[in-house]
Every structure is written in C-alpha cells, then in structure tokens.
Amino acid sequence: xxxAVARTGVAEATLRMWERRYGxxxxxxxxxxxxxxxxxxxxxxxxxxxxxxxxxxxxAAISQVLARGTxxxxxxxxxLRRRRPDLEARTLSKPLMLALSRAIEDExxxxxxxLILFGAFQRERFYRQSAARWRELxxxxxxxxxxxxxxxxxxxxxxxxxxxxxxxxxxNREWALVCEGESFAACLAGWELPEGARGPxxxxxxxxxxSVEPEVVRAASRVCAxxxxxxxxxxxxxxxxxxxxxxxAPAESQLGVATSVTARTLARLSG
Amino acid sequence: xxxAVARTGVAEATLRMWERRYGxxxxxxxxxxxxxxxxxxxxxxxxxxxxxxxxxxxxAAISQVLARGTxxxxxxxxxLRRRRPDLEARTLSKPLMLALSRAIEDExxxxxxxLILFGAFQRERFYRQSAARWRELxxxxxxxxxxxxxxxxxxxxxxxxxxxxxxxxxxNREWALVCEGESFAACLAGWELPEGARGPxxxxxxxxxxSVEPEVVRAASRVCAxxxxxxxxxxxxxxxxxxxxxxxAPAESQLGVATSVTARTLARLSG
DNA sequence: TTGCTCCTCACGTCACGTGAGGTGGC
DNA sequence: TTGCTCCTCACGTCACGTGAGGTGGC
Numbered sequence: 329x330x331x332a333v334a335r336t337g338v339a340e341a342t343l344r345m346w347e348r349r350y351g352x353x354x355x356x357x358x359x360x361x362x363x364x365x366x367x368x369x370x371x372x373x374x375x376x377x378x379x380x381x382x383x384x385x386x387x388a389a390i391s392q393v394l395a396r397g398t399x400x401x402x403x404x405x406x407x408l409r410r411r412r413p414d415l416e417a418r419t420l421s422k423p424l425m426l427a428l429s430r431a432i433e434d435e436x437x438x439x440x441x442x443l444i445l446f447g448a449f450q451r452e453r454f455y456r457q458s459a460a461r462w463r464e465l466x467x468x469x470x471x472x473x474x475x476x477x478x479x480x481x482x483x484x485x486x487x488x489x490x491x492x493x494x495x496x497x498x499x500n501r502e503w504a505l506v507c508e509g510e511s512f513a514a515c516l517a518g519w520e521l522p523e524g525a526r527g528p529x530x531x532x533x534x535x536x537x538x539s540v541e542p543e544v545v546r547a548a549s550r551v552c553a554x555x556x557x558x559x560x561x562x563x564x565x566x567x568x569x570x571x572x573x574x575x576x577a578p579a580e581s582q583l584g585v586a587t588s589v590t591a592r593t594l595a596r597l598s599g
Numbered sequence: 600x601x602x603a604v605a606r607t608g609v610a611e612a613t614l615r616m617w618e619r620r621y622g623x624x625x626x627x628x629x630x631x632x633x634x635x636x637x638x639x640x641x642x643x644x645x646x647x648x649x650x651x652x653x654x655x656x657x658x659a660a661i662s663q664v665l666a667r668g669t670x671x672x673x674x675x676x677x678x679l680r681r682r683r684p685d686l687e688a689r690t691l692s693k694p695l696m697l698a699l700s701r702a703i704e705d706e707x708x709x710x711x712x713x714l715i716l717f718g719a720f721q722r723e724r725f726y727r728q729s730a731a732r733w734r735e736l737x738x739x740x741x742x743x744x745x746x747x748x749x750x751x752x753x754x755x756x757x758x759x760x761x762x763x764x765x766x767x768x769x770x771n772r773e774w775a776l777v778c779e780g781e782s783f784a785a786c787l788a789g790w791e792l793p794e795g796a797r798g799p800x801x802x803x804x805x806x807x808x809x810s811v812e813p814e815v816v817r818a819a820s821r822v823c824a825x826x827x828x829x830x831x832x833x834x835x836x837x838x839x840x841x842x843x844x845x846x847x848a849p850a851e852s853q854l855g856v857a858t859s860v861t862a863r864t865l866a867r868l869s870g
Numbered sequence: 871t872t873g874c875t876c877c878t879c880a881c882g883t884c885a886c887g888t889g890a891g892g893t894g895g896c
Numbered sequence: 897t898t899g900c901t902c903c904t905c906a907c908g909t910c911a912c913g914t915g916a917g918g919t920g921g922c
Contacts, residue, residue, distance in 0.1 A: 612887070616886075
C-alpha cells in the first residue's frame with residue numbers, strides 16, 4: 329500500500345475511496361485483508377492519474393482506462409464492428425478498396441493537417457507498390473506507421489515506420505487505413521476473403537467497413553498503436569501522447585468528409 | 600441567444616456563466632449589448648458539449664476545443680476549401696496551373712496597383728525559373744514573399760523575400776499564388792497529387808481551387824503572413840499592418856477580374 | 871512494542887449549473 | 897405592450913479528496 333502510494337503519487341485514502349466508489353483498483357488481498365497491488369495495477373492507476381490531469385472526472389478516467397486495459401486487440405476490422413455493430417460490412421473488390429483508400433488519403437492531403445496515420449498492407453510487396461505515396465503522406469504527418477510482414481521494425485525520418493505483424497495476428501489478413509487529422513478522421517478496414525470465397529472472376533475480395541466518426545477512428549488508432557507498441561514502446565510514445573491528450577476530430581465535419589470521400593472514390597473509379 | 604440555446608441545447612444561464620468564468624464563448628455584441636453567436640461559435644459550443652459528455656470538466660473541455668481552433672494553418676489550399684466548401688476543386692495539369700498563375704500575375708501588373716503578393720513554389724529550383732518575373736512583380740509591390748525549400752530566409756530590396764517552408768508543413772507540396780491590390784484580389788492554390796496518381800502521361804497534376812473573392816483571398820494572405828511570421832516576425836510587420844487596416848478589395852469587381860483572368864489563361868494556353 | 875493497514879463516517883472544497891429578482895432594449 | 901435579453905448574487909448539488917478516530921495484524 330505504502331508502495332503503491334509512493335509509485336503513483338495517489339494518497340492512501342484516495343486509493344481506497346476509488347476502490348470503494350468505482351471498484352477500481354482491485355488489488356489482491358492477503359488473508360489478513362491487506363492489499364497487494366500488482367505492477368499492472370500500478371500501471372493502470374498511473375493511467376488514471378494521467379487522464380485526471382487531462383481534465384477527466386475520476387469516474388470517466390477510470391472507466392476509460394479499464395476499457396483499454398482489456399486484452400489486446402489485433403484486428404482493426406473487429407474493433408470497428410464491435411464499436412458500431414450497426415455498420416454494415418460490404419464485400420468489396422480489390423479495385424474498390426484501392427479507390428476508397430486513395431480517396432481517404434487524398435482527402436487527408438487536401439486538408440493539409442498534421443496527421444496520425446496507420447496503414448495495414450498484409451504483404452510487404454503490397455506496401456512497396458504504394459511506398460512513394462506513403463512517403464509523401466508521412467512527410468507532414470505527426471505519426472505514420474505501416475504494418476505488413478516486414479522482416480523487422482524499421483524507423484525512418486522521411487518514411488513511415490515499418491512494423492512487422494505477427495503471423496498469428498488477425499491484422500495479417502487485413503487491409504486497413506486509419507487517418508486522423510485535427511478536423512477530420514476516417515478509416516477503412518477489411519479482411520480478405522479466403523481464396524475459396526472469391527467470385528467467379530477469382531479476384532481478391534474483402535469484407536470491409538469504413539467510418540468517419542471520430543471516436544470510432546480513434547479506437548482504431550489505439551489498436552494500431554497497441555500493436556506497434558508491442559514491438560517497440562518507444563515507437564508510439566509520441567502517438568500515445570497525442571491520442572491521449574488530443575481531442576478526437578470534431579463530429580460536425582463528418583458529413584462533409586463522407587461526401588468528399590465518396591465523390592473522390594467515384595471519380596477514381598470512373599476516371 | 601434563444602437561437603444559440605436551441606441549436607446547442609445549452610441553457611442560457613449556463614452559456615453566460617461559461618462566458619463569465621472561462622471567457623468562452625465570446626459572441627459579437629450589438630450596440631445594445633445583446634449577444635450574436637456566429638456559426639463558428641455554435642460549432643465550438645457543440646464541441647464543448649461533446650467533450651463534457653465524454654467526462655471532461657467544463658474548463659478542460661473548453662480549453663481543448665479552443666486549442667484546436669488555434670492550430671496554425673499551413674495549407675493555403677485547405678484554408679480556401681474551409682472558407683468556401685462549395686468551391687469545387689479541379690485536377691489541373693502543370694501547364695494549366697502555370698497559365699492560370701501567369702494570367703493572375705498579368706492581371707495584377709495590368710492594374711498597376713500596390714500589391715500584397717505571396718507565391719508558393721515547393722522547390723527552390725521552381726522558383727528560380729520564375730525569379731525574373733517575380734523580381735518585376737515585387738518592384739511595385741508593397742509586400743512580396745515567396746515560399747519554397749530555401750535554405751534560409753533572405754530579404755532583398757529588389758526581389759521578393761524568400762521564406763523557407765518546414766518540410767512538415769502542408770504548404771511544402773502546394774503551388775499557390777495570392778495577390779491583393781486595392782481594387783482587385785485573386786488567388787490560386789493547389790496541392791500536388793502524389794506520383795502514383797499522375798495520369799498515363801506521367802505529368803505533374805494538382806488539385807486546385809481559385810478565387811477572386813476579396814475575403815477569401817484575404818484569408819489566404821493571412822495564412823501566408825502567419826507562416827512567414829513564424830520565421831521572422833519583422834518580415835511581415837508591414838504586411839500585417841496593411842492586412843489589418845486595409846479594406847479587402849471591393850466585391851463589385853469580382854466578375855470583371857474573373858472574366859479577365861479566364862481570358863488571359865485561354866490566350867496563354869492557345870498561344 | 872512500533873509503525874502499518876484496515877474500516878467507516880463525515881466533512882470541506884471546488885466545480886458547475888440554475889434560479890431569483892430587477893432592468894432596459896426589441 | 898409583450899416577450900427577450902441583460903446583469904449579478906447566491907444557492908443547491910454533485911463529485912472528490914481527506915482527515916479523524918478507533919481496530920487489529922505485521
């Protein structure tokens with residue numbers, strides 16, 4: 329207990345009150361009733377302290393920290409579906425996925441804002457085909473990171489950080505693009521249907537959802553940051569700081585973004 | 600006021616209290632003291648409401664929403680789009696961008712007025728190709744400033760001031776021309792599509808908008824002044840004084856300017 | 871034994887919203 | 897005139913943290 333107080337800077341009585349009022353933290357108890365805080369508990373408490381400092385109420389801070397603390401997610405598609413079960417997943421051809429991705433990227437470039445940007449490409453060779461474009465995107469980005477079956481982590485100053493995805497992660501079969509600016513957010517995520525499920529034309533197909541809702545996109549960003557952080561916590565320290573402190577993009581612009589992305593997609597497909 | 604309450608769902612007394620305690624919102628006042636909330640005010644208030652719902656204290660919510668509103672803008676294109684979402688952006692080839700730019704410059708020279716003039720060139724070598732012309736333009740200009748990847752700021756008496764653009768700024772990928780006289784204003788801004796998005800002819804292309812509306816051009820001028828001022832406040836003290844004091848060009852000449860610029864552009868392309 | 875930790879009860883403080891009460895411009 | 901909006905003062909409530917006061921295990 330004394331230890332927990334020392335490591336978190338939260339007063340003894342306060343920790344007990346949180347436990348009593350919000351059910352958090354919930355340390356192990358010795359037979360005598362004495363609390364034993366695990367390292368994990370300490371981490372979470374520090375998370376709550378950070379959120380409180382950012383202006384959140386104790387209740388909101390705790391529930392947010394606990395929500396995140398659940399087991400790590402490795403599928404962006406699944407996160408979107410879980411957040412918004414009402415979003416209908418569509419089966420999209422590869423060209424359509426590409427057009428949508430490019431449309432979102434163009435919209436981001438047009439906004440000219442500092443971006444937080446994640447891309448999932450499955451295979452390294454898919455990423456290489458878009459590498460020039462991603463170098464351009466990353467130039468004005470605050471955080472830019474791409475996922476694929478890279479052999480190793482690579483950080484660069486003039487290109488997105490490359491992050492290997494463990495074979496066992498669901499992200500390995502997903503095509504995803506997550507993009508947050510200050511006034512704008514969008515993401516697209518799809519998992520690739522197995523070969524057997526392709527249409528008569530044998531072309532690659534994805535079951536996909538997309539969203540321009542700031543909180544939904546924010547959740548996707550966190551998943552990406554989590555996966556990258558598992559490799560190298562330093563890689564995402566900056567991103568996490570921004571994700572924790574920065575407001576999600578305002579909701580009022582959603583319709584405009586959706587309209588614009590749709591228009592760009594159609595233009596690409598017909599052009 | 601009644602209107603603001605209806606559109607935001609925040610009680611009248613609460614809005615007043617926020618204004619009193621946190622300095623936000625700060626609506627216009629009529630001579631009688633009555634508040635007039637702008638659309639922007641309403642947007643910001645809605646943002647605060649959303650943050651409050653997420654568990655933020657009123658103080659934190661307000662300061663976060665305000666903080667976002669003040670992020671320095673580094674994209675002229677984005678400013679034009681935000682000001683006038685109805686302006687349709689067009690994909691223009693480099694020769695067309697050049698013809699339009701030249702047409703605006705010629706129009707400015709023809710007017711023979713004291714100009715406020717900004718140009719964005721991406722790369723220094725692009726600017727050097729037009730340097731002679733810009734020296735001529737700057738001769739009669741009150742303020743003349745060019746942006747590109749210059750190694751350092753350079754002020755000259757017989758040429759535009761050269762202002763380096765940080766690599767991370769969106770302006771780095773933009774072609775822009777902003778031009779204000781006393782009876783005339785025009786600007787053109789486009790961001791360059793990434794290499795992969797070029798047409799079959801592999802030529803450089805830009806997504807661009809242009810405007811002859813004085814207030815829109817004025818907004819673009821302010822962005823340019825802001826970027827230059829970040830390097831050297833003294834560089835723009837004169838420009839700021841003029842931008843603050845001088846009326847934007849009168850609206851009545853817009854059609855004439857538009858017609859004239861269009862004619863000049865066509866002449867250049869067909870000549 | 872000494873210094874922890876346990877617990878509950880309850881209070882103090884601070885942040886916020888709202889209502890009252892009286893006023894002058896639309 | 898009627899219905900707004902202005903203002904200040906002050907209170908009510910709610911969320912939180914902390915301190916007191918008494919207890920039993922390390």
